[in-house]
Amino acid sequence: MAAERQGGGGGSGRGAAGGGGGSADENKENKENERPTGAQAGGFGDSLGLESILPRWRSWGEGGLLQIVKESQQQHGLRHGDFQRYRGYCSRRLRRLRKTLNFKMGNRHKFTGKKVTEDILSDNRYLLLILMDAERAWSYAMQLKQEANTEPRKRFHLLSRLRKAVKHAEELERLCESNRVDAKTKLEAQAYMAYLTGMLRFEHQEWKAAMEAFNKCKTIYEKLANAFTEEQAVLYNQRVEEISPNIRYCAYNIGDQSAMNELMQMRLRSGGTEGLLAEKLEALITQTRAKQAATMSEVEWRGRTVPVKIDKVRIFLLGLADNEAAIAQAENEETKERLFESLLSECRDAIQAVREDLKPDQKQREHSLENDSGKVSNIQYLHSYLTYIKLSTAIKRNESMAKSLQKALLQHQRSEEDGKRMPRPQDLIRLYDIILQNLVELTQLPGLEEDKNFQNEIGLKTLVYKAYRCFFIAQSYVLVKKWGEALVLYERVLKYARQVQSGAGAHTNSLKELPDVQDLITQVNAEKYSLQAAAILDANDTNETESPSQVKDGKPLSERFETFCLDPSLVSKQVSLVHFPPGFQPIPCKPLFFDLALNHVAFPPLEDKVEQKAKSGLTGYIKGIFGFKS
Numbered sequence: 001m002a003a004e005r006q007g008g009g010g011g012s013g014r015g016a017a018g019g020g021g022g023s024a025d026e027n028k029e030n031k032e033n034e035r036p037t038g039a040q041a042g043g044f045g046d047s048l049g050l051e052s053i054l055p056r057w058r059s060w061g062e063g064g065l066l067q068i069v070k071e072s073q074q075q076h077g078l079r080h081g082d083f084q085r086y087r088g089y090c091s092r093r094l095r096r097l098r099k100t101l102n103f104k105m106g107n108r109h110k111f112t113g114k115k116v117t118e119d120i121l122s123d124n125r126y127l128l129l130i131l132m133d134a135e136r137a138w139s140y141a142m143q144l145k146q147e148a149n150t151e152p153r154k155r156f157h158l159l160s161r162l163r164k165a166v167k168h169a170e171e172l173e174r175l176c177e178s179n180r181v182d183a184k185t186k187l188e189a190q191a192y193m194a195y196l197t198g199m200l201r202f203e204h205q206e207w208k209a210a211m212e213a214f215n216k217c218k219t220i221y222e223k224l225a226n227a228f229t230e231e232q233a234v235l236y237n238q239r240v241e242e243i244s245p246n247i248r249y250c251a252y253n254i255g256d257q258s259a260m261n262e263l264m265q266m267r268l269r270s271g272g273t274e275g276l277l278a279e280k281l282e283a284l285i286t287q288t289r290a291k292q293a294a295t296m297s298e299v300e301w302r303g304r305t306v307p308v309k310i311d312k313v314r315i316f317l318l319g320l321a322d323n324e325a326a327i328a329q330a331e332n333e334e335t336k337e338r339l340f341e342s343l344l345s346e347c348r349d350a351i352q353a354v355r356e357d358l359k360p361d362q363k364q365r366e367h368s369l370e371n372d373s374g375k376v377s378n379i380q381y382l383h384s385y386l387t388y389i390k391l392s393t394a395i396k397r398n399e400s401m402a403k404s405l406q407k408a409l410l411q412h413q414r415s416e417e418d419g420k421r422m423p424r425p426q427d428l429i430r431l432y433d434i435i436l437q438n439l440v441e442l443t444q445l446p447g448l449e450e451d452k453n454f455q456n457e458i459g460l461k462t463l464v465y466k467a468y469r470c471f472f473i474a475q476s477y478v479l480v481k482k483w484g485e486a487l488v489l490y491e492r493v494l495k496y497a498r499q500v501q502s503g504a505g506a507h508t509n510s511l512k513e514l515p516d517v518q519d520l521i522t523q524v525n526a527e528k529y530s531l532q533a534a535a536i537l538d539a540n541d542t543n544e545t546e547s548p549s550q551v552k553d554g555k556p557l558s559e560r561f562e563t564f565c566l567d568p569s570l571v572s573k574q575v576s577l578v579h580f581p582p583g584f585q586p587i588p589c590k591p592l593f594f595d596l597a598l599n600h601v602a603f604p605p606l607e608d609k610v611e612q613k614a615k616s617g618l619t620g621y622i623k624g625i626f627g628f629k630s
Contacts, residue, residue: 050127050185065188066221066235068128069135083143090136097129116171118178127175127185131192134168137161138196162200169193184224191220195243202246211250214243301385302451306378310357313386316350320389327396333404340397347390354383376447384445391438398438399515402431402468425475432469436462460503464514467496471520474527483535490524490531497521 050065077085098104101123106112116126141161148154169192175181176189198213221240225233298307299317308314323343330336357379376384408423439462448454474489497517556576557567569575 050124050131050188064184065131065192066239068131069192070235072135081146083139083146087136087139087143090132090139094129094132094136097125097132101125101129103129116175118175118180121175121178121180127172127181130168130172130175134165134172134192134196137165137168138199141165159200159203162196162203166193166196166200169196187220187224191217191224194220195239198243198246202250205253207250207253211247211254214247214250218243218247299382299385301381301388302448302454304381306382306385308382310350310353312353313350313382316346316386319346333400336400337397340393340400343393344390344397347386347393351383351386351390354379354386358383381447384447387445388442391442395435395438396513398431398435402428405431425472425479428472429469429476432465432472435465436469439465456503460500461514463496463500463503464517467493467500467517467520468515470496471524478527478531478534481534481538483531483538486531487528490528493524494521497524 050068072089073079073086076089077083103114103116103126105114116130120126138161141158144154144158144161148158169189173189173193176186194213194217198210198217201207201210201213204210218240221236225236225240228236298305300306308317320343323339323346327336327339327343330339405423405428409425409428439458442448443455443458470489470493474486474493477483477486477489497520500517554576556578557570558578
């Protein structure tokens with residue numbers, strides 16, 4: 001409790017230091033603790049329930065305990081996984097509740113413990129008091145769980161906080177057994193108690209007890225979901241989906257082998273789990289694949305069999321088919337993107353493991369190249385295979401993103417939306433540039449330079465993606481009304497598409513996964529006709545005489561004082577008043593003077609003066625040596 005009070009004090013300090021914004025939040029939070037009015041005031045003759053503590057804009061009967069918990073978590077840190085912030089909020093709200101209920105734990109000099117009993121249960125905010133105690137302990141446990149990854153000793157403190165949360169949940173369930181509490185709150189308190197108990201048993205690895213608690217929680221929430229409208233049942237169904245993977249994980253650890261397949265499907269559908277199960281499930285999958293990898297010794301690709309001795313590569317290759325199947329079955333683009341990123345990350349790790357084995361084997365590979373007439377070593381060929389998987393996966397990911405952008409582009413053309421950035425053809429051009437770059441890297445893989453079939457397949461794929469790239473470049477020119485450039489690019493698209501059709505006879509199977517070029521040809525022909533019509537209309541528009549009052553010739557205001565022109569730029573920040581800096585103007589050059597008379601002047605002889613000066617100079621020098629003075 002001391003550690004929790006310390007964390008709560010820090011949270012309240014941050015709220016006080018926030019200035020005006022903090023006071024506004026304080027006022028908002030204080031409204032949560034106001035005593036409800038009317039029939040739900042919580043007198044001795046009324047049934048108590050937590051739904052009456054919800055904001056006044058929500059109608060009576062909506063929400064409840066789970067609604068309060070979820071809204072508090074989402075609004076105070078858990079949307080971003082900040083458990084410390086949520087713990088501070090719980091501490092501050094507890095302090096305000098105790099103050100409004102006059103339920104203080106002694107004074108500043110002495111602590112006096114008090115418990116909420118059925119005798120004083122005259123206000124539903126007493127139930128909220130215990131709920132916030134449980135939430136504070138739970139949030140501290142989750143905070144310690146994040147820190148326990150680097151500091152294992154904090155796991156003991158984590159279990160202590162979870163036990164404290166379960167203790168508060170038991171007290172809440174006991175109070176809700178009173179006749180004053182409504183039936184809905186009783187059921188939700190039981191489900192909340194079962195949920196926290198299941199989490200505690202899960203951390204203790206008591207799988208059977210944890211599964212029983214989670215099943216109890218799931219059953220209660222399913223019944224509550226069936227008892228209310230669809231809008232109110234959404235929250236209960238979400239909690240059921242959260243705890244279902246935990247139940248299957250417990251069943252697997254008890255001995256139900258079929259649960260492993262269900263866990264894999266849950267992970268693949270969601271693109272990754274969250275919460276307590278995330279790390280444990282990833283470790284379990286890795287462990288299961290490692291057991292299967294012990295029997296895997298080689299892999300065959302393009303007619304050549306190579307041994308696989310690296311465990312990380314074996315595990316990756318075993319899970320490759322499952323990951324590809326999950327990507328194909330993904331329900332939305334966001335899930336598919338997460339699965340692509342996960343697969344690429346695993347592939348990069350496998351390539352790094354092979355690359356480390358390539359470094360000490362450099363001399364052996366060079367010797368192998370000399371003796372085998374260009375045939376690369378097994379480890380190098382395995383590296384090429386993994387690189388091929390990585391590049392092919394990157395191409396599929398970019399192609400999937402391009403398809404989703406094309407759909408968004410079509411929807412944008414049909415219905416314009418303001419205030420939101422819509423996709424542009426330039427976005428698709430960038431994706432196809434990356435795809436073409438990946439295809440160039442595929443042609444340069446060691447061991448495949450002499451594989452003619454492989455090179456021809458990559459060449460056909462390159463033509464397909466070049467055609468689509470040219471198509472969207474043409475679309476971008478259409479947007480800026482450059483009709484000639486767009487028409488030339490459309491012709492280039494048709495040229496690439498016909499080359500693909502002429503060379504696709506022997507490689508039909510490899511082109512099944514690519515976009516159909518026949519659809520592209522049909523679309524380009526339609527675009528050409530609409531482009532020609534738009535060009536004709538645009539030419540007619542430019543030939544029409546424009547109003548003189550709207551003509552803008554680009555001259556500054558100082559040069560068109562005599563001409564009336566409506567120029568909106570004069571009231572903007574980029575008004576054109578004068579040319580600045582001013583242009584250069586020709587000026588007369590400064591005259592040049594040449595002294596032509598100097599060549600015809602005869603100077604008087606100066607030899608006699610030069611000799612006298614030299615003589616007097618020598619005599620003076622001799623006199624100076626012998627000390628004579630004149």
